[in-house]
Amino acid sequence: MAKYERIADDLRGRIQAGEWLPGERLPTETPDLTTHYKTSLNTVRQALGVLAFEGLVDKVHGRGNFVRKPRKPVTRTNERHQWEKDRAREPEDTRRQTGATEHDTGLTVSDLVFSADFREAEASDDLAGLFEVPVGTKLLERIYRTRYREEDEPFNVARSYLVYDVVKANPDLLDPAQEPWPGGTQNQLFTLGIELDRIEERVTARPPTAEETEELGLKAGVAVMVLRKISYDTTGKAVEISEVTLPGDRTEMVFTTPLNRW
Amino acid sequence: MAKYERIADDLRGRIQAGEWLPGERLPTETPDLTTHYKTSLNTVRQALGVLAFEGLVDKVHGRGNFVRKPRKPVTRTNERHQWEKDRAREPEDTRRQTGATEHDTGLTVSDLVFSADFREAEASDDLAGLFEVPVGTKLLERIYRTRYREEDEPFNVARSYLVYDVVKANPDLLDPAQEPWPGGTQNQLFTLGIELDRIEERVTARPPTAEETEELGLKAGVAVMVLRKISYDTTGKAVEISEVTLPGDRTEMVFTTPLNRW
DNA sequence: GAGTGGTCTAGACCACTGT
DNA sequence: CAGTGGTCTAGACCACTCC
Numbered sequence A, B: 001m002a003k004y005e006r007i008a009d010d011l012r013g014r015i016q017a018g019e020w021l022p023g024e025r026l027p028t029e030t031p032d033l034t035t036h037y038k039t040s041l042n043t044v045r046q047a048l049g050v051l052a053f054e055g056l057v058d059k060v061h062g063r064g065n066f067v068r069k070p071r072k073p074v075t076r077t078n079e080r081h082q083w084e085k086d087r088a089r090e091p092e093d094t095r096r097q098t099g100a101t102e103h104d105t106g107l108t109v110s111d112l113v114f115s116a117d118f119r120e121a122e123a124s125d126d127l128a129g130l131f132e133v134p135v136g137t138k139l140l141e142r143i144y145r146t147r148y149r150e151e152d153e154p155f156n157v158a159r160s161y162l163v164y165d166v167v168k169a170n171p172d173l174l175d176p177a178q179e180p181w182p183g184g185t186q187n188q189l190f191t192l193g194i195e196l197d198r199i200e201e202r203v204t205a206r207p208p209t210a211e212e213t214e215e216l217g218l219k220a221g222v223a224v225m226v227l228r229k230i231s232y233d234t235t236g237k238a239v240e241i242s243e244v245t246l247p248g249d250r251t252e253m254v255f256t257t258p259l260n261r262w
Numbered sequence C: 001g002a003g004t005g006g007t008c009t010a011g012a013c014c015a016c017t018g019t
Numbered sequence D: 001c002a003g004t005g006g007t008c009t010a011g012a013c014c015a016c017t018c019c
Helices: A003-016 A029-036 A041-054 A079-088 A092-097 A100-105 A125-131 A184-191 A210-216 B003-016 B029-036 B041-053 B079-088 B092-097 B100-105 B125-131 B184-191 B210-216
Strands: A057-060 A064-067 A074-077 A112-122 A138-148 A156-163 A196-206 A224-233 A238-247 A251-258 B057-060 B064-067 B074-077 B112-122 B138-148 B156-163 B196-206 B224-233 B238-247 B251-258
Touching: A003 A041, A029 A041, A041 A057, A074 A079, A074 A100, A079 A092, A079 A100, A079 A184, A079 A196, A125 A156, A125 A238, A156 A210, A184 A224, A184 A238, A196 B224, A210 A238, A224 A251, A224 B196, A251 B251, B003 B041, B029 B041, B041 B057, B074 B079, B074 B100, B079 B092, B079 B100, B079 B184, B079 B196, B125 B156, B125 B238, B156 B210, B184 B224, B184 B238, B210 B238, B224 B251
Parallel strands: A074 A251, B074 B251
Antiparallel strands: A057 A064, A112 A138, A138 A156, A156 A238, A196 A224, A196 B251, A224 A238, A251 B196, B057 B064, B112 B138, B138 B156, B156 B238, B196 B224, B224 B238
């Protein structure tokens, strides 16, 4: 076993034994750890890199290496979809009270900060195929970011696509100033006479791109979970496609599948 | 921008431009890349480390650095649950034909290799709470591994827990030699007079532990997806809890949520 | 400016792969 | 055995944070 692995194992054990509590700083790389383990800087850094990748240690340039605090997990359920559908036909003051994310997290609207960006886009191969429209068809692309009020980085970046010609029947939907829209996308679709029949979600995990690392404030070694949500209307057509990027270390998704009775 | 980042960017661009095709070897670290980029070995290795983390490059000790081939993705849907429930009451020869994994992947039984390990375990805090039994209650723990016949490493490790006293009514269920059980867990429960009402799945992603890296044959930077599946019977009790570990870079999970009609 | 982590160098030696 | 990546060293200098 390599020396850096032994050092990583030793430090991991000492952290788990409580020698340093979450939030506390580890001994400095130089000179403390190098002299304690009688090794060179590179080796100590390689060991710390392992722990950082595992999410046990936060490396902070200029300040030190810290034992990582467990982060507040964000739960997302698929019950939100039925909940949102039920709410879509409620009067506006009911819809305004709370959104699906709050429904999932148990938080109130004031705990969270949203921002929305709208623009027009052309259907890529991929999206055109799902929407069953020609490549290049005009789409409305909306980018949503959600974060905790007391944190800097969003825990959620969503890109939502709708076919432009479908949405333009209600000009309010083209206006970012109307966001956050009370009742969410399902209410927006309701104003267009569209009812959803089912929602399909595909989940994968992968290492973040450099941009995502920046945008989501990810630490080294944290994967992103990518969720692609496709909403189908009652005629079986895809009406909204949404791609959500979530930090893997703090996101839990819950899916409940009811089964038919014998 | 650091020199290693510039080198990583350059190499990434050259790979994407097709200078080396998937499966091909990159120039050697020493002396090719160090002299080409006029830098030291450490710096070249740091750059390659970035690309390995992104999954673009496979580092292979003693052979070289290779452009990674896209891996065969494994899809898992939640429709499998209803499918498995329907099949649970079929005659044995029907059940024997194919399992849920083949149903998802479209493969046949002979493409896949299973192995099962049985042992007794005591209910941890966590599991006891979900099963609503006292901590320490005897459980049957079963560990399943699935891999492609032509690959070395499993793409799936599952730990399944059942309450021992519930299962022992059918002694065949305690015998690893009976695996793979035709019709899966839902048929096993059926032999005990248990019908499932719904299945809840919680999904997270995190960096792998050292053990998981080994067991799943993961490359640097690949996250694992962890799926905890809880099966509830028609009285609302949790009857099976299963923890599945999947390599994040080749797993896609699909969940379809049907919505009630207006 | 003092303290701390981040990058980089040049070189040595070890470990694995294939002939 | 030759070729290739993996680990390690000792030391220099840069970049960030906080006083």
